[in-house]
Amino acid sequence: MSTIVSLPDQSTATLPKVSYLNKEYGLKSWLLTGDHKRIAILYLISITFFFFIGGAMAGLIRLELLTPASDLMAADTYNKVFTMHGIIMVFLFLVPSVPATIGNFLIPIMVGAKDLAFPKINLLSWYLYIAGGILLMTALISGGVDTGWTFTTPLSTHYLNTHVITAGLAVFVAGFSSIFTGLNFIVTIHRMRAPGMTWFRLPLFVWSHYAASILMVLGTPVLAITLVLVILERTIGIGVFDPAKGGDPLLFQHLFWFYSHPAVYIMILPGMGVISEVISTFSRKRVFGYTAVAFSSVAIAVFGFFVWAHHMFIMGVSNYSALVFSLLTMLVAVPSAIKIFNWAATLYKGSITFETPMLYAFGFMGLFTIGGLTGVFLGSLGMDIHLTETYFIVAHFHFVMVGGMLMAYLSGVHFWWPKMTGRMYPEGLSKLAAVTTFIGFILTFFPQFILGYLGMPRRYAAYPPEFQVLNVFSTAGASVLGVGYLLPLLYLTWSLKYGAIAGANPWQATGLEWQIQSPPLTENFVETPIVTHEAYDYEWLAHKTEHDEVETVG
Amino acid sequence: MDSHALAAQTSETGHIEHAHPPHLRHHFETVEQQREAASFGMWLFLLTEIMFFGGLFCAYLIYRNWYYPAFVVGSHQLKIWAGTTNTGVLIGSSFTMAMAVYSSQVRNRAALIGYLLLTIVLGTVFLGIKGYEWHDEWEHHHVPGLNFSVSDFVHTSAAYPEDKPLPLDMAEKTQVYFSLYFAMTGMHALHMIIGVSLLIILLAQAWGGAYTDGHMTTIENFGLYWHFVDIIWIFLFPLLYLISRHQ
Amino acid sequence: MSEPTHHEQHIVTPKIYLIIGATLLVLTGATTAISYVELGVFNAVVALAIACIKASLVVLFFMHVKYSSKLTKLTVAAGLFTFLVLITMTMTDYISRAWGLW
Numbered sequence: 001m002s003t004i005v006s007l008p009d010q011s012t013a014t015l016p017k018v019s020y021l022n023k024e025y026g027l028k029s030w031l032l033t034g035d036h037k038r039i040a041i042l043y044l045i046s047i048t049f050f051f052f053i054g055g056a057m058a059g060l061i062r063l064e065l066l067t068p069a070s071d072l073m074a075a076d077t078y079n080k081v082f083t084m085h086g087i088i089m090v091f092l093f094l095v096p097s098v099p100a101t102i103g104n105f106l107i108p109i110m111v112g113a114k115d116l117a118f119p120k121i122n123l124l125s126w127y128l129y130i131a132g133g134i135l136l137m138t139a140l141i142s143g144g145v146d147t148g149w150t151f152t153t154p155l156s157t158h159y160l161n162t163h164v165i166t167a168g169l170a171v172f173v174a175g176f177s178s179i180f181t182g183l184n185f186i187v188t189i190h191r192m193r194a195p196g197m198t199w200f201r202l203p204l205f206v207w208s209h210y211a212a213s214i215l216m217v218l219g220t221p222v223l224a225i226t227l228v229l230v231i232l233e234r235t236i237g238i239g240v241f242d243p244a245k246g247g248d249p250l251l252f253q254h255l256f257w258f259y260s261h262p263a264v265y266i267m268i269l270p271g272m273g274v275i276s277e278v279i280s281t282f283s284r285k286r287v288f289g290y291t292a293v294a295f296s297s298v299a300i301a302v303f304g305f306f307v308w309a310h311h312m313f314i315m316g317v318s319n320y321s322a323l324v325f326s327l328l329t330m331l332v333a334v335p336s337a338i339k340i341f342n343w344a345a346t347l348y349k350g351s352i353t354f355e356t357p358m359l360y361a362f363g364f365m366g367l368f369t370i371g372g373l374t375g376v377f378l379g380s381l382g383m384d385i386h387l388t389e390t391y392f393i394v395a396h397f398h399f400v401m402v403g404g405m406l407m408a409y410l411s412g413v414h415f416w417w418p419k420m421t422g423r424m425y426p427e428g429l430s431k432l433a434a435v436t437t438f439i440g441f442i443l444t445f446f447p448q449f450i451l452g453y454l455g456m457p458r459r460y461a462a463y464p465p466e467f468q469v470l471n472v473f474s475t476a477g478a479s480v481l482g483v484g485y486l487l488p489l490l491y492l493t494w495s496l497k498y499g500a501i502a503g504a505n506p507w508q509a510t511g512l513e514w515q516i517q518s519p520p521l522t523e524n525f526v527e528t529p530i531v532t533h534e535a536y537d538y539e540w541l542a543h544k545t546e547h548d549e550v551e552t553v554g
Numbered sequence: 555m556d557s558h559a560l561a562a563q564t565s566e567t568g569h570i571e572h573a574h575p576p577h578l579r580h581h582f583e584t585v586e587q588q589r590e591a592a593s594f595g596m597w598l599f600l601l602t603e604i605m606f607f608g609g610l611f612c613a614y615l616i617y618r619n620w621y622y623p624a625f626v627v628g629s630h631q632l633k634i635w636a637g638t639t640n641t642g643v644l645i646g647s648s649f650t651m652a653m654a655v656y657s658s659q660v661r662n663r664a665a666l667i668g669y670l671l672l673t674i675v676l677g678t679v680f681l682g683i684k685g686y687e688w689h690d691e692w693e694h695h696h697v698p699g700l701n702f703s704v705s706d707f708v709h710t711s712a713a714y715p716e717d718k719p720l721p722l723d724m725a726e727k728t729q730v731y732f733s734l735y736f737a738m739t740g741m742h743a744l745h746m747i748i749g750v751s752l753l754i755i756l757l758a759q760a761w762g763g764a765y766t767d768g769h770m771t772t773i774e775n776f777g778l779y780w781h782f783v784d785i786i787w788i789f790l791f792p793l794l795y796l797i798s799r800h801q
Numbered sequence: 802m803s804e805p806t807h808h809e810q811h812i813v814t815p816k817i818y819l820i821i822g823a824t825l826l827v828l829t830g831a832t833t834a835i836s837y838v839e840l841g842v843f844n845a846v847v848a849l850a851i852a853c854i855k856a857s858l859v860v861l862f863f864m865h866v867k868y869s870s871k872l873t874k875l876t877v878a879a880g881l882f883t884f885l886v887l888i889t890m891t892m893t894d895y896i897s898r899a900w901g902l903w
């Protein structure tokens with residue numbers, strides 16, 4: 001690997017004596033903490049827990065689909081498994097993944113503040129998340145739900161006797177956790193910026209979180225009221241969605257997707273923020289077209305509210321309305337493309353190094369592009385009629401959610417691991433994990449595009465035998481992918497004790513978070529920083545390092 | 555965007571050896587910043603409330619267009635005097651709440667306690683009248699799902715002899731009207747109950763001398779919440795009670 | 802008003818609150834009364850218009866938005882905007898569903 005900028009000699013680095021990790025001890029000091037960094041760690045642990053439960057469900061799904069017959073489990077068990085997989089992964093993993101962990105940890109530091117604006121609300125939102133998780137586990141243990149993660153009415157309100165109410169409540173509660181996170185971020189970004197930290201000096205990570213927070217605050221309540229209506233319909237039988245009483249099930253779809261389309265951007269925007277930071281750091285260049293990338297996040301957030309009916313094209317919405325929504329869907333792909341192009345342009349003539357976060361980021365760029373482009377296929381009316389409710393959709397959203405957001409999440413976790421823990425992860429193993437994940441991913445989900453195109457419907461436990469070959473590929477890929485996810489769990493845990501000591505700025509990155517000790521102090525900064533340089537200003541950093549102004553460790 | 559917040563900070567050149575005002579939390583630089591953050595946070599919360607009720611209003615709009623005749627007769631079953639009185643009561647409570655905030659601003663403890671008390675009373679009166687109405691609707695079998703009968707709508711109604719009876723299929727649609735009525739007023743009442751409970755806590759604290767010592771963010775933010783709940787009712791009243799009363 | 806924490810906050814006087822409160826009560830009476838007058842489609846229009854006026858009065862004076870920062874005003878506007886997106890975009894479906902089918 002050739003580096004133009006030499007990374008600092010880490011063999012001399014020492015762990016700081018005092019940091020947020022050792023300021024106080026004991027379970028209570030964690031469970032009642034107001035420190036955004038500790039809350040981020042709480043989230044990190046709980047999210048990982050749910051990720052692996054959701055992952056186990058995915059394993060079961062793939063195992064069942066190894067053979068054409070429904071032999072591993074009964075069809076209705078299969079329904080419960082994919083429903084639980086979807087709900088856990090969407091609401092308990094992807095929505096909070098980057099924002100509640102990495103974002104929570106970094107937003108205050110990046111804007112130069114001591115904490116988020118409302119530390120107690122931040123803690124509350126973790127407890128709400130846990131309450132949602134517990135409710136969902138209750139639903140799971142007491143027999144499961146089989147509505148699909150979309151809670152489709154009247155299936156969910158009338159025809160199933162599984163635990164729809166418990167699961168609905170779980171999502172309701174977890175939704176408020178996400179609302180409060182978003183609210184906290186918006187206020188912090190508006191009101192807590194350090195002197196000199198203007199809007200256009202903010203790292204792009206902050207911009208993308210700002211955009212995602214807007215979606216959380218404005219979209220999630222609509223999901224909440226929709227779930228309330230579903231629950232009321234199920235318990236006491238009011239008739240807002242019930243066709244027998246004059247209600248319109250399509251209204252449920254409108255309200256649900258009014259949230260859930262923006263929600264897919266809640267699930268990708270924070271990841272895009274991670275990618276901006278990583279790409280810039282490891283090509284040692286300012287992100288190309290900073291303003292365009294910043295505004296494309298906001299554009300995604302705004303346009304995101306205008307396209308939801310592309311999930312309803314075959315449900316009986318008006319053709320004219322479908323046409324409008326289809327056109328608007330094309331529009332929303334533009335800002336995503338802007339980002340991809342700008343990252344590519346950032347790489348151009350950069351001094352690129354292939355550290356693990358960068359490998360994940362490359363994975364993100366390739367896979368997200370495929371995912372986004374197939375989204376455009378699905379947004380075209382004619383194509384959608386052929387492809388909807390097939391494995392093509394499953395492949396589409398796994399490319400953006402797993403290939404996109406999960407890659408970004410892992411990229412971010414590796415990138416900021418030294419900052420969060422003070423220790424490095426093992427380089428070789430982590431590269432292996434990144435490559436394994438990529439290969440496993442392609443093997444798992446690429447065949448699903450073909451399957452879907454050939455007409456294999458989603459959400460069935462059995463399928464015609466001619467689809468078996470591709471399904472075997474997919475299941476094989478899933479096993480590889482599983483290994484790819486277990487590896488980080490193991491070596492990151494290992495590194496907590498045995499990893500090399502990282503030092504304050506192992507990547508020679510420019511963000512404020514890299515100018516303080518790792519792991520940081522409880523109040524982040526010794527004194528409020530005064531920002532005089534633009535984001536990603538590597539010359540400023542080089543100059544600063546020369547004059548040894550780097551805030552020292554400890 | 556909010557350059558003045560920034561200016562407020564820069565003018566104090568970053569690190570100030572703050573003589574820590576009593577209510578300043580450690581992670582804020584100035585009281586001003588803390589106050590603005592709290593108020594902005596409250597507004598963002600109200601934003602989520604707009605969208606929460608927004609889903610219901612959206613449903614209302616659609617079904618009212620679809621089933622207008624059912625909405626008319628449904629609306630005529632409500633007691634206009636109760637709705638109007640309640641609107642007045644709620645506006646009154648908004649006024650007393652505004653005065654409570656004012657009393658807190660001018661640090662008048664007795665007035666603060668008095669106005670909070672009045673607000674609690676008016677809020678409770680509102681809930682009482684609402685409860686009475688619900689009880690009445692229960693008696694008349696107007697609660698969809700639990701206790702519903704279309705007989706009031708397929709026959710001439712006693713209260714509204716001018717209302718023509720509806721054909722059976724449209725009469726069935728009054729269930730949509732009442733579903734929305736209960737969902738909307740129910741969600742609103744839930745907010746009122748939460749509001750009154752919080753008011754009682756605030757009252758206790760004000761009794762102990764809080765909120766008249768210059769720190770009044772909590773009272774102000776609660777005021778915003780209370781007024782917001784009032785606004786929801788300001789829309790619910792004409793939408794639910796006043797559909798074609800002249801017919 | 803001497804405030805140690807220099808709130809540069811505008812204090813609305815009780816007189817204004819009283820005027821606003823009274824106006825709101827009058828408008829409530831008016832909207833009820835008008836609903837008994839046959840105005841065709843304008844019944845709904847007038848009822849909503851009055852409700853909007855009342856809501857604006859509450860927002861501007863009781864909630865102090867008239868005297869608040871741009872950011873607060875922007876926040877209120879953002880809420881209204883998103884709500885309008887919700888209903889108009891949903892209505893594009895409901896309004897045009899039956900087109901061409903009669």
Ligand code: HEM
Pocket residue numbers: 150264265267268310311312329330332333336371372373374375376378379380384387388389393396397400401404405
């Ligand atoms: C780049 C622009 C994107 C476009 C144009 C797009 C378009 C679409 C369309 C049209 C559908 C509906 C297909 C159907 O039901 O027939 C769809 C489904 C879906 N998309 Fe995307 N999408 C994009 C990005 C994303 C992103 C970034 C995510 C998540 C991170 C995502 C997640 C999903 C999910 C979860 C579904 C399936 C929902 C379900 O029915 O279970 N999409 N997408």
Ligand SMILES: [Cu+2]
Pocket residue numbers: 260261264307308310311
């Ligand atoms: Cu979508």
